[in-house]
Amino acid sequence: MFKGMVGSWTLVGIGLLVGCLVLGAFFGEQLGGNVLALMGAGLAVVLGGIGSIVSVGVAGEKAAGITAEEPENFGRVLPLQALPGTQGIYGFLVAFLALIKMNAFGGVWPLTLEQGWQMFFACIPAGVTGLISALYQAKVSLAGMDIVAQKPEESGKGMILSAMVETYAVLGLLTSILLIMFAVDI
Amino acid sequence: MAIARMRKVTILAYEELEAPLFEKLRDIGLMHVTKSTAAGTVEQPEEIDAYAETPEYVKRLSQLAVIKSYFERYNTIKKSFFDMFTGKKPEISFSQFKNAVATYDIPAVFATVQKHDQELSRINEQVTGLELKLQTLEPWKHLDIPLCEVRQTRTCDTCLAVVPSAVLGSEALSSPGVHCKVIWQDKGQAGIWLAVFMDQAHGEPAASSLLAVLGGTRLNLAREVEDYLDAGLVDDIYHAIETRLSDLRKEQEAILAKDAEMAQGLLDILALTDYYLDKQNLDQVRNEASRTRFTLIIQGYVKAKQIDMFREQLSSFKDIEIIDEEPAEDDDVPVYLENHPIIRPFEAVTVIYGYPNYHEQDPTPWLAPFFWISFGLCLGDAVYGVMLSLFSWWFLKTQNLEDDRFMRLLMYCGYSTILAGALTGSWFGDFPVSFLKGTLFERITSSMTVLDPINDPMTLLLVSLAFGIVHIWVGIIVKMVGTIRDGQVADGIIEHGSWVVFLPGLVLWGLSVTGIIQSDIPLYIMIAGALMVIYSGARGQKNILLKPISGIGGLYNIVGYFSDVLSYARILALMLASAIIGVVVNTISRLVVDMMPGVGWVVIPVILAFGHLLNLAINALGSFVHSGRLQYVEFFSKFFEGGGKPFRPLTRVRENVSLTD
Structure with missing residues (x-):
């Protein structure tokens, strides 16, 4: 069931991204740089958020099932559920950095169109890698819960397998952070 | 040395020592028993299967599982939030454990549990049925004719029926030969008592055809409460059923109270489960040993540091031979990690x-x-x-x-x-x-x-x-x-x-x-x-x-x-x-x-x-x-190559409880 969801949620995310791109491409002049930058920041949160919401939700369902059978495994399935939740936080982190860079908390600086686009694209790596990696990480986490169900003492291995997928969200986050801090010319 | 050195141990003993020897090995908990592959031994699994009945522990364990799941409805052993992470087991004192093993009558408790389970489901079934009947009777409580009298006679057809409220004043109901009394009215529907003189020409009940015209339904309330018709009026039947219900509930409560009391022994059940799991484990490990005609060969590993202690512990057995040697290059030696406390x-x-x-x-x-x-x-x-x-x-x-x-x-x-x-x-x-x-x-x-x-x-x-x-x-x-x-x-x-x-x-x-x-x-x-x-x-x-x-x-x-x-x-x-x-x-x-x-x-x-x-x-x-x-x-x-098996010495099974002194 979840298999189909991965594809459709990825499409939803990419659709949002393309929508924002089209909006910016055609109405960039009217919208102005600040709106473009905010769209980027918003996308980082929303894309990472979608990935984490769906993933933590699906993983939570299975975790609850396993806990119902064997309550003592709660401590083992909880980290597996939490793992794909970090992408949403990464997205939020990037958005917050973008806001700080725009001086959002001390009177927003007006951005040119070019600066707006820069900020927009700086936010994208974390958003897209977060979305897709969270969904696929959830699949590994779900499989990891099977490990817990059958061999509870081996649950650490499931966590490591799941964390392998997160690597790319971490790299996306790192890229976005560096881009916002150093490459965006504000 | 970070991986503890092991000695490969082979024990040779007379076959009759098997049971006490394995129990001793389990009690000292120093030896990791492996499949014995000594040369010259005979494989005789079939012979073992042939004369062995199903061991007692198999039956006991399945009974204990039933009792445990039954008891857990009444009594759960409280666990703190952190226990879910630590997997901490409930504690039981050694004396209580021994007492449970000696005195707990598993078959009797099992029988009681089964009986109670059946009784409870029977009572529940009855209660549900009676409650449904009460619901049906509820609106008819004011009917002042005994329910057994509502029936068809040779000349007159009387019945209870539900009709739309709108037809109550209609001519059909006030025509000669028809008598109607409204018992209740609710949400556009009315419950009526209907008496219609039989039309001798037609054989069918006169009331039915009248109801068909009016769009109503005939009720056979008497059949619903057959067992209670003797009580007479609907109101009396209603009370009779209520009395029966409260009797059933009392019965149920008595069983529940007994169960709750029995369920206090859940900890004993857990301890006994461990006790029989231990027997099962010991039996499985015993199959790892190989046998010649008269002797038993047990192989396994003991930490090199503990080999002297191991020999000393087994010194009470006079007629056994213990050989310990350095594991060979291709032996699959179990691994025990032994590091400095900081590491x-x-x-x-x-x-x-x-x-x-x-x-x-x-x-x-x-x-x-x-x-x-x-x-x-x-x-x-x-x-x-x-x-x-x-x-x-x-x-x-x-x-x-x-x-x-x-x-x-x-x-x-x-x-x-x-x-x-x-x-x-x-x-x-x-x-x-x-x-x-x-x-x-x-x-x-x-x-x-x-x-x-x-x-x-x-x-x-x-x-x-x-x-x-x-x-x-x-x-x-x-x-x-x-x-x-x-x-x-x-x-x-x-x-x-x-x-x-x-x-x-x-x-x-x-x-x-x-x-x-x-x-x-x-x-x-x-x-x-x-x-x-x-x-x-x-x-x-x-x-x-x-x-x-x-x-x-x-x-x-x-x-x-x-x-x-x-x-x-x-x-x-x-x-x-x-x-x-x-x-x-x-x-x-x-x-x-x-x-x-x-x-x-x-x-x-x-x-x-x-x-x-x-x-x-x-x-x-x-x-x-x-x-x-x-x-x-x-x-x-x-x-790193990895692929080692952890050192798991034969010890008592402690899956459900932990023992305190």
Whole structure:
């Protein structure tokens, strides 16, 4: 069931991204740089958020099932559920950095169109890698819960397998952070 | 020695000693029993199966499982929130355990449980049926004719029926020969008592045809409550049913009360389950032994350190022979990790990946410092470190864990987090700067800061990558040492030693090119290393023409090392993540003060506590798994073979309870 969801949620995310791109491409002049930058920041949160919401939700369902059978495994399935939740936080982190860079908390600086686009694209790596990696990480986490169900003492291995997928969200986050801090010319 | 030395033990004994010998082995808990493969023995599993009845424990265990699930409806053994994480078992005293084994009558309890279960479901069924009847009778309570009188006679058809309220005043109901009395009216429907004189010409009940015209339905209430018709009026029947219901409920309550009382013995049931599981386990282990016609051969492993104690414990058996020898090269020896107390917690990291095999080194001492540092760097906040180590310290103090390695590991990692946090100026994010500006605390913390990850991530990136280079380099050295120790000196020096020289040579050369080091020596080291790598690549190639190609091909491995090193960039990313989220939490709480003047200060502690706890929890998890990954994927791949089986001596099964004295 979840298999189909991965594809459709990825499409939803990419659709949002393309929508924002089209909006910016055609109405960039009217919208102005600040709106473009905010769209980027918003996308980082929303894309990472979608990935984490769906993933933590699906993983939570299975975790609850396993806990119902064997309550003592709660401590083992909880980290597996939490793992794909970090992408949403990464997205939020990037958005917050973008806001700080725009001086959002001390009177927003007006951005040119070019600066707006820069900020927009700086936010994208974390958003897209977060979305897709969270969904696929959830699949590994779900499989990891099977490990817990059958061999509870081996649950650490499931966590490591799941964390392998997160690597790319971490790299996306790192890229976005560096881009916002150093490459965006504000 | 980090992997405990083992002795391969073979015990020869007369067959009649089997039961007491295995019980003794279980009680002393020193021997890991393996499948016995002694020569000259006869395989006789079929003979064993033929005369063996189903052992008692199989039946008992299935009965206990039924009793347990039944009792758990009434009585659950209370577990604290933390027990869900520690898997702590309920405690039972040894005397209670012995008492339970001696006196608990499992078949009787099982029979009672089954009987009660059946009775309860029977009562429930009846109660549901009666309640349904009450519901049906409820509106008809005011009917003043005994229900048994509502029936068809030769001349008159009387019945109860439900009709739409709209037809009540209609001619059909007031026509001659028809008598109608409204008993109830509700939601556009009416319940009526209807008496119609039989039309002798037609054989069918007169009331039915009239109802068909009116759009009503005939009710046969009498059939619904057949058993209670003697009571007479509907109201009386209603009360009779109510009385019966309350009787049933009393019966149910009596059973439940008895069950609740019995369920107090749940702990005994758990203990007994362990008792029979132990019997089952012992029986299975006994099958591992092989037999000749009169003797029994048990094989297994005992820690070399404990072999004397082992012999002494078994000295009460006069007619047995114990042989202990050094395990052979191809024996699958179980592995017990034995490290210095400071290193021991890090075994938790190794064990997640898997046990090393008996013939290699334990990677724990090697990974310990790297795991410690990388966890600290990833989490990188002094106050989080304090919280983490205090929490794990408190946890260790209060929870009395069977295996405390993981919590100790967290405590140690808390220390490295404090260190990393102090060096990077992260105390609850930027708490000192944003809330305690100008205070002594702020001056102290900022004086300790060496590197600010948020403003200078490039330096930290270099630190992360340098950490990675050292980590991988050490991995190759471990491999080299291991190979040399195995006697393949040339292989060790040429194949792995070449990289041990080449990698630092390359890095130092890079530094000298950028002008950080003013020397030519790195260039020579690099070239020497490269030549060694080329030579080791060419050495393996038999074809003389292909030798140069394989040699240069050997250098290509540098790509693999390069991507390994890049993987350490995650340290920077995770450190930035926890540091910046900390800052975000502080910023948000400051914004709240601005937005809600006066009241804001009250909300601040809540926001700070919630935000920082969340950040700590999520990033501690992230730091742990990613530090672990760096060990498993980047470090272990350089030298670790793994595939060892853990040393599990034969002991009593303690799956459900833990014994106290």
